[in-house]
Structure formats: structure tokens, C-alpha cells
Amino acid sequence: MKQIFIFTLTLFLCFHGTAATAQNPLSFDDVFSGRLIQTEGSGTINWLKDGERYSRLERNAETGGMDVVAYRAKDNKREVLIPSSLFTDKATGKPLPIRSITWSDDNQKVLIYNNTQRVWRYDTRGDYWVLSLTDNKLQQIGKGLPESSLMFAKFSPDATRVAYVSKNNIYVEELASETITQLTFDGNETIVNGTFDWVYEEEFSCRDGFRWSPDGKQIAYWQSDTEGTGVFDIINNVDQLYPTILHFPYPKAGTANSAVKVGFIAATGGTTTWIDIPGDPRNNYLPRMEFIPESNELFIQQLNRPQNTNTVWIVDLNNPTPQNIFTDRDDAWLDTNDNIQWLQNNKYFTWESERSGWRHLYRVSRDGKEILPITQGEFDYISPVGMDKQKGLVYFMASPDNFTQRYLYSARLMGKGEVQRLSPIDQAGQHRYTMSPTGKWAVHTFHNAVTPPVISMVSFPKHQTARVIVDNQKGKEQYDALGLRPKEFLKVRSGDLLLDAWMIKPVNFDATKKYPVIIDVYGEPASATVQDSWGGGDLWHQYLANLGYLIVSIENRGANTPRGREWRKCIYGEVGTFASEDQCRGIMDMARQFSYIDPSRIGITGWSGGGSQTLNCMFRYPDVFLTGIAIAFVADQRLYDTIYQERYMNTPQANPEGYRKGSPITYVEGLKGNLLLIHGTGDDNVHYQNCELLVNKLIEHEKVFSQISYPMRSHGISEGKGTTRHLRKSMEKYWLDYLPAGGR
Template identity: 70%
Template sequence: MNIRKTVLIACCLSSLSVYAQHIPTLEEVVNGGLVVTKGGSQVNWLSDGSKYSKKEKNPAGGYDIVAYDASGKGKREVLIPASSFVKPGTSDTLSVRSFSFDTSRKQVLVYTNTKRVWRYDTRGDYWVLNMQTKQLRQLGKNFPESSLMFAKFSPDGTRVAYVSGNNIYVENVADGKITQLTHDGSSTIVNGTFDWVYEEEFFCRDGFRWSPDGKYIAYWQSDTEGTGWFDIINNVDSLYPKIIRFPYPKAGTTNSAVKVGYVAASGGKTTWIDLPGDPRQNYIMRMEFIPESNDLFIQQMNRPQNTNKVWIATIGGGVPKNILTETDAAWVETNDQVTWLKHNTYFTWQSERDGWRHLYRVSRDGKDIQPITKGNFDLIEQVGMDLKKGLVYFIASPDNYTQRYLYSANLFGKGDVKRLSPLNEQGQHRYNISPDGKYAVHTFSNAVTPPRIEMVALPSHKTLSVIEENKEALAQYQQLKLRPKEFVKAHSGNLVLDAFMIKPVDFDPAKKYPVIIDVYGEPASSTVQDVWQGGNMWHQFLANQGYIVISIDNRGAAAPRGREWRKCIYGEVGTFASQDQAQGILDLARQYPFIDTSRIGITGWSGGGSQTLNCMFRYPDVFRTGIAIAFVADQRLYDTIYQERYMNTPQANPEGYRKGSPISYVEGLKGNLLLIHGTGDDNVHYQNCEMLVNELVKHGKVFYQLSYPMRSHAINEREGTTYHLRKSMTDYFLKNLPAGGK
């Protein structure tokens, strides 16, 4: 339910010899292109870690695939010129969306002509280029256009497996012979990929795995029969409405039945892995082959998501073995960064078992569990390893929850950690680390500093080469002379909350100003981040209409503040958040007399829209004007995996669902309220808006509503949408929340 957006902008230059201050207009904020940042940290490391590859535009047209030496010597090599991607018998060049090499680096798999499936463009066409013969050949050319998904080479590079029409296929690279591995794929049986809720909440999309020896393919199958189907009505693209139908399990209702199995890559019968438990009351979130083996490492979570069982199942080996069980009184997380150590006799595992998220070393049989990191801090993300040096690299920020830094620890040490990010670079650091852990593409930024990208050696963090400094972008931003985002502390009872504020450029501390709070407040994300976000131009624009823009991270937000901070909201999503927002802004008003408590507005998107409604309805004497966007009005209307993770089921926690749902409190509305929703929202359904409107009308509450036909959760499709939405928000605030200092 998270949606956080950034927009890029830069300053218009005056014709005078000095730069006059330029306050960005809404058109500039929406259209961007004035503060132009360059470069990116996303590169494809080659398997040995000495080079990385990326796409670069060829002056003659198309894109070359080039490789750079990581050691800082600056050597550039064109691995594949754009001319190699010309379709046979034509003058058309493939538009390369992404690419991957086989293990020999003699073949490259090219993904092109892509189509979006819900969030991401996971369906398209695939071509194989033989880099020695220069032969370019399309895979599955007799399948419908843009219908292949998740194609990947076999370990020896002789075959490619892919999904089409909910079935799995294997194609020989040499002769194009296709073997169909599954035959029951349909509108309700999904092989090798996932249904809507697994994709959205477990980030599951690619649903099959090659065995290390290339003899088998293991895969997920989802049976959506019995799951409730949701209908979206498209009234704008044809004379008569069209119905979009898809299975969507709402909280407390029937899930898909999901199981995993394996089949010979040459074809044959699938063997299903006999995991205990009702497949509709358990989730199989992760499955990978243990390196150099035919053992599958499977994570299975129960429906309440408070128990994660790890199973090892061997191809042809009978009953799987449960080697590890992770439990929590609230919820547990999926482990996405399992790494195998010491000839695959140990693996890494993240856990909050001591109250903080730390990394552990677990023996293959699960009997020996030892901490790799220790201390009163959260490991935020494991980002790489140097197995020769015995080091793991990870992100943490023990002293400032809005920032991010690189640390290292010994994989077989005593839990001691060492900070590697430079002490003089305060903000957030990201790393794309080479497979051998020797090099990293390092990106540093903060709220007022555009990304600086460089290649560094690890663990010394010595700069080897500068990839992009973005000096011009920094100059463009500084020429705007905007007031920087300020990080402050707010209090809710005994809790200390992180917050930020942005003031108008003509701010006068002797005056009182209205406030617009930008809220999220759900457990999935955090808004108070000291990182470059395009200069926060939408917030700056609002501030310069005469508002102070503030955001507060309430308890339960995804901040690295320990288990208790994050999970104290279990069963109470929506209640503590709105309480902290109300108490937090009143505390800031006590600290900063320039805040006018008679003019407090609030807005949020998705979960932030829900919190906006809760604040407006439950604390009407604090919040005077609200704009709620793409909101959940009744938590029973959202999906099983997300909502039940934090709230259990409506059957088990009816009072929690009632208390956390804004629709329960519409009688409290006193102020000005604007509802915004896309009618084509497959995530948070427009049904939420209609049900809330029905309740508001029943109670005689005056409000305003803006619906965007066939826009999704992002409300950014179709011409003019983003500008119209932002202009509508601006106008509503200016009309109902008087701007400017008084």
C-alpha cells in the first residue's frame, strides 16, 4: 500500500548577470527536467566481479552493451554493439529492456517489447544472441507477441526456460525445439508465476528455478479456484463497459491453494513436494536450490504470518525436513538474502529474536545458530559478501534513523561490526557490490545533495573512480535558494518521533503559519528520510504557497528502531498512527510557536490516505482540512497477506479492524475533506471510496470527491493526469486552509 513519489526539477536562469530567485511553478514541478541528475547505481556485474556491464546509447542508434573495468583504470569495452541487435531480415533494432549472459558469456538473453503486468513489465519477447556467430534468434516465436515471462538460461547455456499462458516451456537454443513441461495452465491454474496477492505482497513474480545440474525445474503452482474475483469496470475505452476480472483474496476470505513441485527439464510428470498444512492456510514465499545440490530450500509461512518454517526437500528424496522455525508474537518477515557459506554447510538468516534485526549463521541441519552481528541496532539490509575475507557487508544506522551507512562484520566472528561509509558524508549510502565483494558502486546523497556515484574498493572504501558527481544538478538546486528540509523531533507521550519540516522561502518566525502534514503511517514504509528525493519539489511548491510542510514517522513505521517500535502496532494498525500524528503535531506547535494550530491540514496516499481519514475523523479539533488519496476505508476490503500480517483476520480481531478502519468514525468529521481515487485501482479498490461516500452521505457529512477514470493506484496514467491531480490538491488547500503567515 505504499506509494512515495519523487519529481525532478531545476532552476530557470535569469537573463541578468546574477541569478534571481526562482520559485518553481506547478508546471515545472510536474514536468520536471530542471534539476537534472545523471547516472545510476544499477549495473550488471560480470560473474568474476572484475567488470560490470550496462547499456549505453549508440550515436548511430540503439544501445551498445559495454563493460567497464571495476578497478578504476577506466577501461571501456564494447561487448555487444547495437548493430548486433538488428532483427534478421529487417532494419529494425531490438529495444533492449534488459539482458543477461549465460555462464560462458558467449550468449546473451535479451528482453524486449515488454508489457506491464500489474506493477511491472514482466511479459515480453526474448531473443538469444550468440556473441561468437553473431546469430540473433527469437525464442518462442510462434507464441503470441509479448507473452513470454522470466526466461533464463539453463546452467550449461544450452536451453532457455520460460512461462507463457501460465505454462512452463524449455527451448533448445541450438535448434529451437520446445518442450512443454506443464499442461494444466489456465485462467485459474497458474504455473511458474503467481496470482495478484503473491506478486503485490511477497514480491513473487518469477515462479520457477533451474536445478544446478540443469536436469530439473522446480516451480510454484497456484490454484485460484475458490478465491473471490474482483471486477473493475472500464467505462472510458469503448462504447459499452468492459470488465477486468482477477482473483483478489480480501482479508479473512479464501486464498489460492499454492504448492511447489519439480519436473524433469526433458519433460514428464511433476512430483509435488509434500509440505504439511492446508495449502490455502499457508504461504510458500521462497524456494531456491541450495548451490551445488538437488536440495530445495523452502520457506513456508502460516496464514497468521507469525511462523516461518524452513524445509529442505531433496529431488527424489521423499519427505522434506524442517530444519528451522522462526516465530514471533506479532509477525515474522520473509528472508530474502539467504547466502550459503563454507561449502554450503552454513547459511545466513535474519531474525529479530533478540529484539533487534540481526544476521545469524545457521548450520545446514539448523542445529547450530550463532549471531554474526550484535548490538542495539537494526541490520537494515544485507548488501554483499567477500567470502575469501570472510566478511558480510550490510546497511545500518544505529544513531540516526533517517540515514543509512555501510558496515561490515566477520561471518565467523563474535558479532562485532565496523562502519565503512565515510564519517563526513551524513545522509544515505547505497551499494551495488560485486559478486566477489571487492568492489562496489557507491551512491551517496542526502536531502539537499544529489547523488554522487563512484566506484570504491572494499573493505577500505577507497575511491577508485568517480562515475557521476552531479555537480551541475547541485548547482541548479542551490540556485533555487529554497529552504532546506529540516529534521526535527516530535513527541507523542513518552515516544520521540522523527519528523521533518520545510518552510516557505519568505518565512518569518514572528508570524504563524498553516501546516500541511504529508503522512504515510503504515508498517510498509517510512517518510522521514535524509535522502535525495529530487529536491522534494512538490513539498517545496506547497511550502511556497505559504505553508509549513511536515511529515512525522509514527510508531510502527518501517524505521530501524528495533522490533518493539515496529511491532507494537500489531492488531492496532490505524489507531496508534493517528494518535501519534495528532500528538506529534501538537508537540511541534509547542516547540515552534510559528505553527498555527487553527490551520492544520493533512494529506496522504494509499496507507497515508487511510491515516488522513483516521486523523480527520478521530481528531477533528486538530486536523481542519484533509485530502485522502487511494485510501483503504475499511480494512476488510484489503488483501489477505498485507492486512492479516499486521491485524490477523477480521474473524479473529473484529474489534481491531473496526477501530483501525476510518469508515467506523465518519460521524467525527468536522473539517474540509477531499477524496481522490482512481476507478481502475487494482490494489486499493475504488470500492473503498464508494463505501466511504455512502457512509458520509448517510451521516449528512459534506465532502468533495474527485475520481479518475481507469487510473491505477498510482493515478498517473493518461494525458494530463498528474498535473490535474496536483493542481486540484493545491486549489483545495488554498481554498480551505488559508495560506501565509499571520
């Protein structure tokens, strides 16, 4: 599922457990203690406006607070920009806790975010403070509003005011006078101003729902009317004597969406001007809206409900009649177009498209009539890294030759599509860059399946290493000392298709014996599992392998890998069917290639979309998959939300057969093997309803199965003392009980 948390089995490395056996260099304790392999990161990097320095938070041992420290890119010169003493709350005399800081455009003020609270998936509500570096004044904003109720506070362009959301209304506060002006007054449980409802947040990554105009005179914002949207209830039976109910709008596939519109209002208050964008607001989406630089014009993207047409509108606030300048279409689906950059004094804007059969970056003229490639070739432009507009270069990630890896490339913004690889040839694996706003420097992180992150400062355009910031040599030595078998990357076949896969073997592996297999699957269009990345050393998989299993992952059709449009979108209308077919064919081909695989002992597990694929595999191919553990799964695709499910499947009304074929619940009668269902009853994403309906169907067909329900745990099943440890021990026991370990 898009934005469903994909909890592969490598993420939980912070708990305690049992002792190691003679043949297993890892114990449960080792894996979850976090002590076996100790690595460092670079912390959160905030490049300053000059592009020559970056800042980060560092703890001050004397005060116990946080200093804001700057490092100069060229020579690593360190400077304390803001000592922790300036972050002292005068009322308590104690240092402020700091979750994050945001600089004003002139670097003369910082916005401090703390006392955060979780809203669905993320901590997006809390308290905000402003520190002025000109007079060292520290002030809390939003006084008089409920504690920890402020969301998405941001400076005005001139940093004299701060705008924020509280209780679904938008406010502007003048910093000098501390005067608060409420801009909207209709926000309530069903009218949402300046932020979004559940489904927009989850599937479009929409959270901050308002924008300052470049001149600071106007604020443009989204409003969602959730009235008429289906409401889901989650019953909490564990926190009080009597149950309480969490009641929230959640549009399931084929049902009514919220009505979403955009408008603008003077930052001093007044009446909102609503922008009359054509189309039913419940059957079209407005996922992106930004001001064109140095203008009073909004650039708005509108997706139709099937999400196969993206209509781009420009709206001048002085004459707010929308003008359609460009429309992108696809026979399957389109993703939102993020990271729009304006070129040559707003004459062109950048646009990502798969119109050639590969995802590439284009420059589009403001009138939409000229569309020219910035990158081209038989490879995918994966994601942007940064730009050097002075030199006319764009930097981006791609991996033309190995879909499990990621490398940095550059291209000329006004060129003809030629690209150049910049990541070092001798560093095979995954590269990541946090680039300065000028494009002259970047913090570069390199890692692969057996190499913890090596973090360096590099200069551009030549990608020269100025110095190593963190080498994590100690972590590398600790990993190597464990004597584990490294993850092996393989190719397997599904018919005529060649699929990427990996395998981990036990340390005492004997190729003359046959071993059981545990497949870790995801399989949906939102992510990928077969990646040459560090993942903390993959200790959970390694631990399971050393119990006597071969741990395997296979990347099926439709996975989000850089293999071109046809690879990703051939599954349109068929989510769930091709994936389970490829998993079955892939493991059978692997068994033909490697005689040490025991085809009579094949297990499979996955979380979220991977849980759905686990069920499809168990039910549709019961003679192949002996044992499965399905976690937080969608049993019937009609139960998941509109935006994600309809993007890949259209509506249930338009594609009833696709929904039937792709839903595991359709094939319950096929179950022959051992099945464990795991779900949190408080899952607001993939509702526990999925588990209950599947259980009903299993009972109806007299299928024996096992089940663990975690009370009021959400989609990650991580809340509460001992939860993660209990879940992992339960999984381990189930494998050992129902998928006999060891070579034979």
C-alpha cells in the first residue's frame, strides 16, 4: 500500500531475548540489543542559505541543552551559532526540549518545535517558540491556544510573523506585538483548514496545508469538508473501564471522498476567495499547490479520481480565474509531480513524466506548448537531489544497470538529455546526497548490504571528496567479526521475466543438504524489498537464517524499482494477482537453480501489502507455500482507501473483477498449509476489520489457522511495553513449530 509502513524484518533492533546457540553467532538478545553493531549518522543536516555551511543540533554536556552548530563545507570549521543557553525557558530556568528547528530566510531567527504529539502517523502537533538572534529574545507563540495544538508553524517571508494551524483553523501572529489574528473560523470536526484529512495525509503525503505568498500579504490554503465521507470507528477496550471510540472519516474504495477546495485570504484577515477549479471536488484531487517564485501566482495540480490525468492550473491572485497551461495523462496512473523547479525567470518549469516509457525529467514552457527532455535514455530518473542553476546543472538519482542500487547523475538543464554518472565507480551500492541550495556541496552517504554508512563531504560538479565525516569503521569491523554469510543477490525467472532476488544462508550452510525457505515479500507498487542497502546488517534475517533457514526476497512485477513504465504499470487493475504468480514462479525457479532448496518446506511472510501477498500466495498456490505469517494485511481491497486503491485498480464499480481477483479473501478455500494472522486492533490504516472478515471466511470453510491480535496497536504494532519483542518471538516460534528448520 502507498505510504503503508512496510516493516521488513530488519527494522526492530532494540530489544532483548534468548542466548545464542553454538551454531548461531547471533542470539535474540544480540539482535534486539542494538549493541552488536554500533554506527553513527550525520544527524539532521540543515544547509544555510549561503550554501557554504550547514547546521545541526549538538548536545552541550555542561548545560544539558542543545547547541546549534555550523560546519563550513570546505574545511569543516566549526562555529556555535546558537549556544544552548539561549534556549532557556525563563519561566522554568530549564533548557527547552527541541524536536526540530527551522531558520528564517535571513538566518536571523529560528523556529523551535517541541512537546510534539502524534497525529495519525507523524508528530505534527506541538508547541512552537521563536528565538531572535538580533536581541536573543525567546518567545512562545500561540499563547492562549490549547497546549501542543499548533501545527506547521512557519515564518512569513520577512520573518516578522508566524502562521500556524490550531484546531483546524489558521492563525497569524505578529512577533513584535504578539498579536494573534485568526484567519478562519469555520474549522471544526468536519471542516479542516490548513491541514488535511486522513486519506490525503496518508496517500498524498499532504500535511502542511497552507502557503505564504512571496510578498507575505496573502495565505493560500486547502479546505477539506469531510461531511458525507464514510466514518470508521475503532473501539478502545484497554485504556478505561468502559470502551471509548475513535471516530474518523475514512473513504473506502468506491465511496465518497471529502470535498477539497483551495482559496486565499489576506494575512491580516478578511474573506477567503475560493478558486473555482472545474470538476466535482469529491471526484477530483488537489494534491499540490505552490506559489510560483517571486509572484502572486499559484501553480496547482489537479488529479482526476482515477488519477490518470494531471491538470495543471495557474491562478493569479489579482485575477483568480484558473488557466489550464498543461495536462499530463497516462493509460494507467500518474503520481503527484513533486519538486517543481522554475527556470530562466519562470519561463520554464521542470516536470517528471513516463511518456517515453521511462521516467524522465522534462522542462516545460510556462504556456505548456514546449516539452523538452532534460534527461533521456532507457533508464529511469528516480529522484531529484539538487540543482546548480548558475552552472545549469541538475543532479538526480538513477541506476540504469542494477535495479538494486542507486547512483548520482547530472544533466544540463538546457541540454538535450545527455547524462553523466558522478558516484564513484568503486562504490557499488546505494548513494544518498543532502545537497546545498547552491549545488556546490553535498553530504554524501554510501552503503551497501555489507557496508555501514560512510558519510563524506563532496564538492561539485566533479564529486570530489573533501573529507570523511563518519567512516563507521568500528561498525564495519563489528559486522565482519560476526562471521555472517553476506546477502547474495540473484536472478530468478517468472516465465520470460527475469526478477531480482536475494538470499541469506546459515553460517553452517552445507550445500549437500536441503534447507527450508522463508520468503520476505512486499509486492505492491509502493516500495521494493530487493535493495543492496545496509539495513543495520539485516540482523533479524541473519538470526532466522542461522536457525536453519534460507531467507529469500523476490521482487515481483509492479514493484517500485527503476525498470521502466511497463514493469511498474503492467499490474494496473491486477494488484495482487501478478505479484503472487511471480513469487510462486520465482521460488520454484530458484529451487531448480539451487539443489539445496527444499521445495516441500517453503514459508512466506510480509507486512501490510506484504501481508496481503502472503495470503494470496498461501491461498492461490497452496501446494508451493507450506507456512505463512501475514501481518497487518488487506484481505479485501474494497476495504482500503480510495486514493491508494483506486490509483492502481480504478474503483470497485469500474473494475469489480480486478478487485475480486486481487483480494485474498476470494481464495480462502484454497488454504492447505499453516497460517498465522497478526493484526493490531487499533490499526487506523489497514483496519482490523480485514482480519475479522478473513477469520469469518476461514471459519466458514473450516480452515484451521492461528491468530494474534494486539489490542489498540496501530499499523506498526509497536506501541506498548514488550510488543515488538512478543511479536518477533511469536514469529520465531511459529516458524520453528510449523516450518521445520535445518538442512536434511
